[in-house]
Every structure is written in structure tokens, then in C-alpha cells.
Amino acid sequence: GLSASAALARRPSITGAELRSAVALPPPFQVPLPIPAVLKPLSTSDGSDHYQITQREARAEILPGVTTPLWTYEGSFPGPTIESRRGRPVTVTHRNELPVPTVVHLHGGRTPAASDGYPTDLVLPEGWPDATTPPGHEAGHGSGHGAPHVMHDPRAVVTRLTRDYTFPLDQRATMLWYHDHRMDFTAPALWRGLAGLHIVRDDAEDALGLPAGPRELPIMITDRAFAADGSLAYPSLDPTLRERPGVHEPYLAGVLGDVILVNGAPWPVHETDAARYRLRLLNASNARHYELEAVTDDGRRLDLVQIGADQGLLAAPVPHRLLPLAPAERYDVIIDFSGVPIGGRVRLLNRLGEGRTREVMAFRIARRAGDDSTIPRTLATDLPAWRRTDAVRVRDFSFRAGQLHDGRGWLIGGLPFDPARSDVTTRLGDVEVWRLIADVHHPVHLHLVGFQVLSRSGRPPLPHDAGLKDTVSLRPGEAVEIITRFDGYRGRYLFHCHNAEHEDMAMMANLEIT
Numbered sequence: 001g002l003s004a005s006a007a008l009a010r011r012p013s014i015t016g017a018e019l020r021s022a023v024a025l026p027p028p029f030q031v032p033l034p035i036p037a038v039l040k041p042l043s044t045s046d047g048s049d050h051y052q053i054t055q056r057e058a059r060a061e062i063l064p065g066v067t068t069p070l071w072t073y074e075g076s077f078p079g080p081t082i083e084s085r086r087g088r089p090v091t092v093t094h095r096n097e098l099p100v101p102t103v104v105h106l107h108g109g110r111t112p113a114a115s116d117g118y119p120t121d122l123v124l125p126e127g128w129p130d131a132t133t134p135p136g137h138e139a140g141h142g143s144g145h146g147a148p149h150v151m152h153d154p155r156a157v158v159t160r161l162t163r164d165y166t167f168p169l170d171q172r173a174t175m176l177w178y179h180d181h182r183m184d185f186t187a188p189a190l191w192r193g194l195a196g197l198h199i200v201r202d203d204a205e206d207a208l209g210l211p212a213g214p215r216e217l218p219i220m221i222t223d224r225a226f227a228a229d230g231s232l233a234y235p236s237l238d239p240t241l242r243e244r245p246g247v248h249e250p251y252l253a254g255v256l257g258d259v260i261l262v263n264g265a266p267w268p269v270h271e272t273d274a275a276r277y278r279l280r281l282l283n284a285s286n287a288r289h290y291e292l293e294a295v296t297d298d299g300r301r302l303d304l305v306q307i308g309a310d311q312g313l314l315a316a317p318v319p320h321r322l323l324p325l326a327p328a329e330r331y332d333v334i335i336d337f338s339g340v341p342i343g344g345r346v347r348l349l350n351r352l353g354e355g356r357t358r359e360v361m362a363f364r365i366a367r368r369a370g371d372d373s374t375i376p377r378t379l380a381t382d383l384p385a386w387r388r389t390d391a392v393r394v395r396d397f398s399f400r401a402g403q404l405h406d407g408r409g410w411l412i413g414g415l416p417f418d419p420a421r422s423d424v425t426t427r428l429g430d431v432e433v434w435r436l437i438a439d440v441h442h443p444v445h446l447h448l449v450g451f452q453v454l455s456r457s458g459r460p461p462l463p464h465d466a467g468l469k470d471t472v473s474l475r476p477g478e479a480v481e482i483i484t485r486f487d488g489y490r491g492r493y494l495f496h497c498h499n500a501e502h503e504d505m506a507m508m509a510n511l512e513i514t
């Protein structure tokens with residue numbers, strides 16, 4: 001086991017400013033776990049699937065007795081799940097009926113730049129003035145958090161009302177997620193509900209015999225806080241968000257809520273068979289980190305057997321007793337309920353939480369049942385084998401707090417995000433090693449590519465760093481080396497911190513592939 005001080009060192013030193021709900025919170029493990037509906041395509045002709053998603057305001061009864069206004073994809077939070085096959089292209093026509101401009105990004109997608117949701121490629125709502133942002137908000141880094149600042153992007157491709165996003169999905173089977181990515185306003189859009197899942201499957205994965213059907217569960221974890229009228233509490237300077245203005249230095253570290261939602265429901269419970277289940281875990285929280293453990297009524301901890309990372313299956317399973325989940329990370333895990341007494345419960349707990357944020361959800365083991373699923377000892381054989389010596393260059397990036405306009409913000413390599421500046425230019429096909437150095441906890445995400453973790457402060461990667469990732473959690477003071485090959489498409493992409501408030505407070509940079 002870890003010594004107490006080692007365990008302490010594993011905790012994020014800084015997470016965020018916790019907002020407290022002003023409504024009565026329900027007891028844990030009462031609300032059934034919702035499973036987001038799978039979206040039906042409008043058409044499936046020419047070897048591709050065409051979907052339409054309307055972004056609109058909706059209300060939902062998330063907490064009993066109050067309704068919560070949300071920004072949604074198709075009226076629900078999470079949005080509907082899209083299910084695709086590897087290599088079968090998908091077009092999604094997004095229609096923006098929200099009161100603000102939006103941008104859609106498919107997180108983890110190998111997507112041509114024109115459909116990748118660059119933060120200034122806005123979809124304006126119908127009545128929005130021609131300017132890409134409202135008067136007084138010509139840019140303004142950060143959920144309205146930062147100082148207003150005029151910024152113009154000559155390369156932005158702005159559309160009105162609708163935009164077609166095309167996803168080739170020529171990539172490994174995995175669980176992606178789509179979410180808003182508007183410059184400086186991603187955090188409040190996420191908080192208000194603009195997130196959904198997109199699962200890519202393939203034949204190789206199907207052939208493994210993993211738990212499937214009702215024994216495969218998407219688990220999207222978010223934290224939120226609620227105002228007395230049931231609305232989501234979020235501090236923002238932007239009047240179009242109709243929330244309390246103010247100076248938000250306390251929120252520099254990110255915004256945390258005191259209510260844990262799984263698939264949009266507070267501390268839910270799911271009835272299961274006494275069998276193996278596949279959990280597709282996603283931390284879609286703005287800023288909260290989790291360390292998940294699965295605990296039985298008599299205090300036993302069940303293994304979370306990791307079979308996949310952000311970018312698909314591992315070479316071999318990795319068992320965890322404690323699984324850290326940084327914002328935007330996905331973990332594909334198998335949990336075996338067969339040894340749990342019928343009627344018993346397994347709680348998914350968050351070791352980093354306090355009070356109610358220690359609880360996430362529960363499984364109630366309802367019945368005995370057959371189980372012909374397996375966890376093969378070899379999962380995938382197609383993982384890239386990049387070596388340090390393959391790298392044509394090594395780059396260093398610091399992720400640190402710094403001066404942003406007339407306030408404070410978050411910088412990469414000492415600079416705040418600027419769409420007009422070129423930060424990284426690389427050639428299609430090049431292998432590179434990046435050294436990422438953090439002051440506090442930063443989950444760093446690269447668009448377009450998957451990468452492998454080479455080292456953490458000179459030491460070997462941690463067990464949960466296995467496989468191909470698109471988001472890596474930098475712990476306070478750490479230097480993390482990753483290796484990747486920039487293949488797929490040419491064009492303008494991004495890398496950034498996925499603490500959504502850090503991202504909005506300018507911790508983002510351009511990645512140009514030529």
C-alpha cells in the first residue's frame with residue numbers, strides 16, 4: 001500500500017472553488033441510472049449516416065421537486081448517444097436554437113480540421129448580430145471570467161443557424177464525446193448541459209466477447225451546483241449567460257459543484273445481474289478530479305479491470321483498486337458482481353471527495369444470471385510502438401498560471417491562447433516527444449491524435465497511463481513526457497488544458513499540421 005504521505009502527494013493540490021447548492025439534495029442511490037437514448041439517423045445512404053441535432057433550451061427535473069433550465073443537444077442532458085462503426089462516416093447537422101453562439105467538437109475524434117470545432121468557427125443563433133460576439137464581448141477570456149479583450153480570427157469560418165460536421169471515424173473503436181468548444185465560453189456551456197457520447201465500435205472488439213447489451217453501461221460523471229430556484233449555479237461575467245456578475249479570482253482554479261450526477265442523475269443506482277459489466281467511464285466535469293473505488297457493503301474493494309483508455313483497447317487488461325479520472329479522460333473497465341450477495345450493493349466512491357462528493361453511484365445486485373462474457377488476456381494487437389528514437393523533435397511546454405490581460409489566467413509556454421498566433425507547426429507523419437510541465441493539476445488534451453505516456457518526472461508511467469490516450473493528467477509539479485505521431489489530416493488543431501475554466505482562461509494553443 002501507499003504510505004500516507006505518498007497518498008497525499010497523489011491528491012490534486014488545487015481543484016477549484018466549490019459551489020454549494022441552495023436546494024435540498026436527495027438521499028444517495030435512490031434515482032435509477034438513466035441511459036442516454038441512442039440517436040436514430042435521418043438517413044443511412046451511400047455508406048454514411050446522417051444525423052440531426054438541435055441545440056435548444058430545455059428543462060429537466062434533475063433534483064426532486066425543482067426543474068432546472070439546461071442548454072441541451074436534442075432536449076436532454078446528456079445529449080443523445082451516437083453509435084457508429086469504425087470507418088463509416090457520419091455527418092451531423094447541428095442546428096443552434098440556443099441564445100448564444102456555439103461550436104461542436106468531437107473529443108477524441110480523428111476529424112478533418114473543418115469539422116473539428118475550432119473555437120472561433122461559430123454557429124450563430126438566428127437573431128445574433130453579424131459580429132461574431134455581442135457588443136462588449138468581442139472576446140473576453142473565460143466563461144466571462146477574464147478581462148474583456150478584442151480578438152479577431154481571420155481564419156474563422158462562421159455559419160448561421162446550422163452547420164454540418166463530418167466525421168470519417170477512421171479510428172480505433174472507443175467512446176468519444178461531443179461537447180461545446182466556443183472560445184472563452186466552453187466551461188459555462190458544458191456546465192449547462194452541452195455534452196453527449198459518441199461510441200465507435202469495430203469487428204475486432206466485437207469478437208472479444210466482452211460484456212455487452214444491458215451489461216455495457218455508459219457512465220458520464222459530472223458535478224454541478226443548484227441555486228434555490230433549481231437553476232444551475234455558475235459564476236460568470238457574461239450577461240448573455242444571465243448570471244451573477246462579479247470578479248471571479250476564486251474560480252481561477254476551476255468550478256466545482258456539491259452534487260454528483262451520473263448520466264445527468266444525482267447519485268443514481270442501477271440494478272444489475274450478479275455478472276460482469278463493462279463500464280464506459282467518462283469524467284465530463286468542468287474541473288473535478290475523481291479517484292474511483294468500487295466498495296461492497298462489507299467494505300471489500302472490487303477490481304476495476306481496465307480494458308481500454310481514451311483511444312481504445314489496451315494490449316492487456318490492467319486491474320485497479322483505485323482509478324483516477326481527470327476531466328475529459330475515459331476509462332473502459334470491467335467489474336465483476338458475481339461474488340456479491342444477491343440484494344447487496346456495490347458503491348462507486350470518489351476517494352478525492354468530501355461529504356456528499358465522496359459518493360458517485362451504486363449498483364444493486366438484483367439476481368443471479370448466466371455470464372458467457374470473457375476478459376481476454378490479449379485485447380488489442382494494433383497499438384503503435386513508437387520509440388523515443390523515432391521522434392524527429394522534442395518540445396517543451398509549461399502549463400502555469402500567469403498574467404492574462406489585466407487579470408490572471410492560465411498560460412501554455414508563458415502565452416495565452418490567440419487564434420492568430422502559430423504555436424506548434426509540425427509535418428504530417430512526424431513523430432514527436434512533448435514534455436509537459438505543470439504548476440498545479442492540469443489535464444492536457446491534444447486534438448486529432450492519440451499519444452502514449454513515456455514518463456512522469458523521470459519515472460515510468462502509472463498503471464492507468466496504459467494504452468493510447470488523448471488526455472493526460474499532469475499532477476502538481478510534474479513533468480510528463482508523451483509521444484505521438486501527427487497523422488490523419490493537415491490543418492489547424494488545438495491542444496489545451498481540459499479543466500474547462502483553465503481552457504476558457506486561455507490555457508490553449510494552436511497545433512498546425514502541414
Ligand code: C2O
Nearest residue numbers: 105107328445494
Ligand atoms: Cu474535449 Cu478541445 O476538447
Ligand code: CU
Nearest residue numbers: 442497499502
Ligand atoms: Cu489546467
